Amino acid sequence: MRILIILAALLGFSCTKKIDLNEKVLNLSVTAEIKGMDPIYANDMYSSNEVARVYEGLLQYHYLKRPYTLVPNLADKMPTVSKDGLTYTFKIKKGVLFHDDAAFHGGIGRELVAADFVYSIKRLADPKLQSLGWWLLQGKLLGLDDWRKKYAEKDKVDYTEAVAGVKALDKYTLQFKLKKSFPQFLYALAMPFTYAVSKEVVAKYGKEFLNHPVGTGAFILPVFTQSNKIIYIKNPKFRDKYYPTDVSEEFNTPYYLADAGKKLPLVEKVVVNIMKEQQPRWLNFGKGRIDVIGIPKDNFEAAVTPDRSLTDDMAKKGITLIKNVALDVTYIAFNHDDPLFKNIYLRRAMSLAYDPHAFNKLFNNDLAMVAQSLVPPGISGYMPSYTNPYVGPKVEEGKKMLAKAGYENGVGLPEIIYDTSSATVNRQMGEFFKKQMAKIGIKIKVVTNPWPQLQEKITKRKVQVFGIAWGADYPDAENFLQLLYGPNRAPGANGSGYDNPEFNRLFEVSSLMQDSPERTALYEKMYRIAAEQVPWIFGVHRQNFILRHGFLKNYVASDFDQGSAQYLNIDLKKKAEILKKL
Amino acid sequence: MATEQQSKSLWQHAWETLLRDKMAVVAMIIIFVYMAMAVLSATGIIVSDWAAEVGPSYGAPSLDHWFGLDMFGRSVLAKTIKGTEVAISVGFIASLLSLVIGVTLGSIAGYFGGRVDEFIVWFYTTFTSIPNIMLLVAITFISGKGLKAVILALGLTGWVSLCRLIRGEVIRHKDREYVHAASAIGGGNYRKLVKHILPNVTHIMIISFSLQFQIAIKSEVILSYLGLGVQGRPSWGIMIDDAKLELARGVWWQLGAATFAMALVVLAFNILGDALRDALDPKLKGK
Numbered sequence: 098m099r100i101l102i103i104l105a106a107l108l109g110f111s112c113t114k115k116i117d118l119n120e121k122v123l124n125l126s127v128t129a130e131i132k133g134m135d136p137i138y139a140n141d142m143y144s145s146n147e148v149a150r151v152y153e154g155l156l157q158y159h160y161l162k163r164p165y166t167l168v169p170n171l172a173d174k175m176p177t178v179s180k181d182g183l184t185y186t187f188k189i190k191k192g193v194l195f196h197d198d199a200a201f202h203g204g205i206g207r208e209l210v211a212a213d214f215v216y217s218i219k220r221l222a223d224p225k226l227q228s229l230g231w232w233l234l235q236g237k238l239l240g241l242d243d244w245r246k247k248y249a250e251k252d253k254v255d256y257t258e259a260v261a262g263v264k265a266l267d268k269y270t271l272q273f274k275l276k277k278s279f280p281q282f283l284y285a286l287a288m289p290f291t292y293a294v295s296k297e298v299v300a301k302y303g304k305e306f307l308n309h310p311v312g313t314g315a316f317i318l319p320v321f322t323q324s325n326k327i328i329y330i331k332n333p334k335f336r337d338k339y340y341p342t343d344v345s346e347e348f349n350t351p352y353y354l355a356d357a358g359k360k361l362p363l364v365e366k367v368v369v370n371i372m373k374e375q376q377p378r379w380l381n382f383g384k385g386r387i388d389v390i391g392i393p394k395d396n397f398e399a400a401v402t403p404d405r406s407l408t409d410d411m412a413k414k415g416i417t418l419i420k421n422v423a424l425d426v427t428y429i430a431f432n433h434d435d436p437l438f439k440n441i442y443l444r445r446a447m448s449l450a451y452d453p454h455a456f457n458k459l460f461n462n463d464l465a466m467v468a469q470s471l472v473p474p475g476i477s478g479y480m481p482s483y484t485n486p487y488v489g490p491k492v493e494e495g496k497k498m499l500a501k502a503g504y505e506n507g508v509g510l511p512e513i514i515y516d517t518s519s520a521t522v523n524r525q526m527g528e529f530f531k532k533q534m535a536k537i538g539i540k541i542k543v544v545t546n547p548w549p550q551l552q553e554k555i556t557k558r559k560v561q562v563f564g565i566a567w568g569a570d571y572p573d574a575e576n577f578l579q580l581l582y583g584p585n586r587a588p589g590a591n592g593s594g595y596d597n598p599e600f601n602r603l604f605e606v607s608s609l610m611q612d613s614p615e616r617t618a619l620y621e622k623m624y625r626i627a628a629e630q631v632p633w634i635f636g637v638h639r640q641n642f643i644l645r646h647g648f649l650k651n652y653v654a655s656d657f658d659q660g661s662a663q664y665l666n667i668d669l670k671k672k673a674e675i676l677k678k679l
Numbered sequence: 680m681a682t683e684q685q686s687k688s689l690w691q692h693a694w695e696t697l698l699r700d701k702m703a704v705v706a707m708i709i710i711f712v713y714m715a716m717a718v719l720s721a722t723g724i725i726v727s728d729w730a731a732e733v734g735p736s737y738g739a740p741s742l743d744h745w746f747g748l749d750m751f752g753r754s755v756l757a758k759t760i761k762g763t764e765v766a767i768s769v770g771f772i773a774s775l776l777s778l779v780i781g782v783t784l785g786s787i788a789g790y791f792g793g794r795v796d797e798f799i800v801w802f803y804t805t806f807t808s809i810p811n812i813m814l815l816v817a818i819t820f821i822s823g824k825g826l827k828a829v830i831l832a833l834g835l836t837g838w839v840s841l842c843r844l845i846r847g848e849v850i851r852h853k854d855r856e857y858v859h860a861a862s863a864i865g866g867g868n869y870r871k872l873v874k875h876i877l878p879n880v881t882h883i884m885i886i887s888f889s890l891q892f893q894i895a896i897k898s899e900v901i902l903s904y905l906g907l908g909v910q911g912r913p914s915w916g917i918m919i920d921d922a923k924l925e926l927a928r929g930v931w932w933q934l935g936a937a938t939f940a941m942a943l944v945v946l947a948f949n950i951l952g953d954a955l956r957d958a959l960d961p962k963l964k965g966k
Binding site for chain 2: 374375376379393394395396398399458459519521522524525528529531532535541542543544545
């Protein structure tokens with residue numbers, strides 16, 4: 098559910114002109130507009146990261162453990178699971194308070210109870226709300242699908258009607274009953290879609306709830322407006338949550354452990370700047386107004402030497418280089434509702450003509466890895482030795498394939514519209530695609546859209562081909578494979594609307610299985626099908642090159658960034674020193 | 680011995696005045712070269728292969744490629760010329776469109792006066808109270824992006840000042856003797872307005888056309904820079920947008936070429952506009 102745009106999309110940090118050194122302020126930035134602060138609509142990386150500053154879920158990833166490990170967040174401890182693996186019972190933490198808000202009695206945030214999770218899960222399933230995360234739990238919880246179906250035709254949705262799959266046994270006990278095995282269920286509970294909201298707040302603000310986030314999280318956002326800056330303040334009533342002391346070997350260093358055992362959050366304020374363009378981000382980083390940044394393609398040479406280490410110039414300023422292989426895949430998706438792309442030869446022809454190696458050079462400084470199919474390296478289901486026969490550049494084969502598709506030299510083929518997001522780099526990627534297709538005579542028109550509009554276009558199926566990327570929600574290939582599972586079509590995560598009975602069947606079988614060699618075999622089978630059927634033109638798996646300033650403490654590159662701001666710290670003394678050097 | 684001197688018409692006189700102004704002649708030559716490039720590129724005689732890859736990514740200016748190469752190894756010179764086509768066609772059609780609207784509304788308002796005048800004046804004052812750039816953005820959003828939308832947007836926003844001028848001139852002219860004479864011999868409204876008054880305000884149209892032309896070119900560049908302009912073909916605005924990123928790696932030639940091309944033609948149009956005013960405005964004659 099994290100769709101990232103196709104460029105290096107990372108956080109950075111920023112602040113006002115005069116840098117205030119009396120208060121610990123984290124200055125973050127995002128690269129696209131935020132849709133809003135409602136967990137059930139947070140289906141892109143940018144929105145879900147923002148949502149996760151205010152709201153929390155039952156579980157989270159341990160901040161300093163690799164491989165990624167789930168730990169309790171709002172849950173008191175990990176759930177007890179019944180023998181058949183279908184019933185999960187959670188105890189939730191006592192004394193967790195919602196942020197103060199006029200929606201509550203006396204304006205004081207009340208205590209979080211198990212019923213809030215029942216409400217939030219039902220809200221995700223509410224047929225009237227068109228949630229963008231329903232795909233996550235569709236067909237998974239006992240009775241929830243029936244509940245959703247029942248109220249789809251009625252005028253009002255009745256939240257008081259009990260659903261067997263999600264129940265509050267008492268004030269602090271929450272029970273989930275699954276319809277069938279769902280090995281990724283716990284991962285789902287760490288995703289913002291399932292975070293806890295309060296029904297009083299939803300009732301008070303109605304449609305405006307999107308702009309009035311009231312959660313239990315470490316930070317408070319009084320009101321969300323569509324501007325270029327979002328300012329969060331520390332939640333003074335945040336429960337006793339502490340910086341972890343048990344960390345993986347690679348994090349067992351003073352840099353990460355200086356704050357071990359301290360109460361979270363560590364900063365007073367988080368400022369998130371929306372900076373779509375790379376150069377303003379880069380310049381702000383240079384001035385110390387942004388604390389961490391993914392290196393823009395055009396600034397790469399200024400920051401990184403040919404042997405992939407930091408330049409002296411940067412090192413002198415106390416900047417550190419962090420390399421992180423991302424669990425992601427970039428791709429150009431076909432809209433399979435368009436009769437044009439039912440023609441597999443056309444899809445293959447386009448894939449053959451496309452040159453992902455050149456793309457890698459131009460846009461990723463040759464650091465990414467050309468994708469053969471949709472699963473990235475690092476999780477089981479990825480096949481290191483497999484080469485997709487339809488990955489270009491094979492222009493001559495592409496031409497032959499296009500003739501086989503019935504459009505020799507592109508004759509008879511209408512102009513195809515390529516939609517993308519509106520930053521300059523995305524337009525350049527569009528131009529790149531256009532150039533590639535021109536090699537075999539296919540005409541492309543590049544259309545740029547603001548990020549929320551692009552997503553809406555995809556959800557409403559008003560696209561032909563579009564450039565986009567997917568970052569993992571949880572470390573399981575299932576999260577990538579579900580992108581092509583037919584019943585997950587948009588508004589689910591399958592934005593291309595690909596629907597292949599064979600693939601669907603395999604997916605359904607594998608989705609019930611626990612991690613095992615048999616499941617990996619099925620994953621690999623699907624990996625192959627996806628490669629050979631060319632439902633998308635595959636791009637690259639990226640490697641992120643991140644710079645952070647010396648005064649930013651505890652920063653760790655992660656594929657699952659939700660909630661990470663509470664662990665970050667600013668060394669004000671060091672910041673004062675470093676700012677003098679910049 | 681006195682020779683018979685032939686009297687010169689206004690236009691002949693203006694033309695001669697114009698030719699005496701060296702700057703104006705240079706400006707005209709520059710504009711002619713741009714027009715020629717635009718026509719040649721539109722008809723595919725030159726730079727039809729602008730999209731071809733002719734060298735390495737970000738190749739620096741050299742003898743082979745005077746303006747260097749862009750990120751896809753395309754010639755920046757070819758892109759600049761292709762951009763001329765967009766700029767000139769947008770400038771020409773958009774200013775023609777605003778000319779037609781401005782003259783029509785302005786002359787109707789000035790000639791008929793009364794309610795008609797009040798309505799048109801109300802309309803354009805309301806219209807101008809909307810910030811121009813917002814209006815441009817709104818129009819491109821409604822009509823979709825692309826060359827047509829840009830032309831439409833610029834044509835529909837550029838007519839107000841001309842409309843005002845024409846209205847004022849027509850009001851001045853409509854009570855002149857020659858118009859009364861035309862009425863006396865039975866000329867109708869249409870005849871008086873089109874045959875008698877309009878020819879006497881033509882100089883305003885020409886001057887304003889040449890000035891509107893360069894405003895349209897500049898606006899096109901801004902719109903394209905913002906991503907609202909032409910799509911999928913070179914435009915100076917898009918080149919500058921690219922340059923925004925490239926400058927970080929020291930690639931200045933795309934910015935240089937686009938800015939130079941735009942500055943030169945805009946300057947030429949401004950000089951020509953001034954010269955035309957000097958030559959055509961009867962009040963300035965002989966000064």
